[in-house]
Amino acid sequence: MPRGRPEKEIDKSQFEKLCGIQCTAEEICNFFEVSNKTLYKWVKKTYGENFSTVFRQKRSRGKISLRRTQFRLAESNASMAIFLGKNYLGQTDRPEIENSDNGKLSDLIEGLKLNDLHTKTTAINADMAEKPAEKNKYS
Numbered sequence: 001m002p003r004g005r006p007e008k009e010i011d012k013s014q015f016e017k018l019c020g021i022q023c024t025a026e027e028i029c030n031f032f033e034v035s036n037k038t039l040y041k042w043v044k045k046t047y048g049e050n051f052s053t054v055f056r057q058k059r060s061r062g063k064i065s066l067r068r069t070q071f072r073l074a075e076s077n078a079s080m081a082i083f084l085g086k087n088y089l090g091q092t093d094r095p096e097i098e099n100s101d102n103g104k105l106s107d108l109i110e111g112l113k114l115n116d117l118h119t120k121t122t123a124i125n126a127d128m129a130e131k132p133a134e135k136n137k138y139s
């Protein structure tokens with residue numbers, strides 16, 4: 001005479017498809033209307049491995065399918081092609097600029113800074129020359 005409730009039926013193919021679309025253990029339990037304890041026990045009995053090991057294996061098929069779809073979509077969708085280029089090929093939106101002026105540009109910038117400093121210093125000196133020196137009240 002059997003003891004306890006009858007076992008809930010978990011379809012192996014459905015389980016693998018749910019893993020493939022990245023469903024969480026909680027979502028899989030809800031789909032089959034079982035507790036996580038029941039799911040984990042079924043996975044151990046069916047696959048001989050724990051849930052996380054089996055889930056990792058089965059979800060990789062879903063990743064392969066998703067990647068295949070993205071690559072197909074990239075053939076007709078520029079945004080997807082750009083996304084894949086950035087993520088898989090290290091491409092960026094910022095082009096690299098080569099400096100082929102052998103330091104001339106940095107010399108020019110430095111010269112402009114010095115010229116600006118000289119202009120400001122000259123203006124301050126001229127301004128000070130026009131004003132009479134203030135007398136020190138303690139002298």
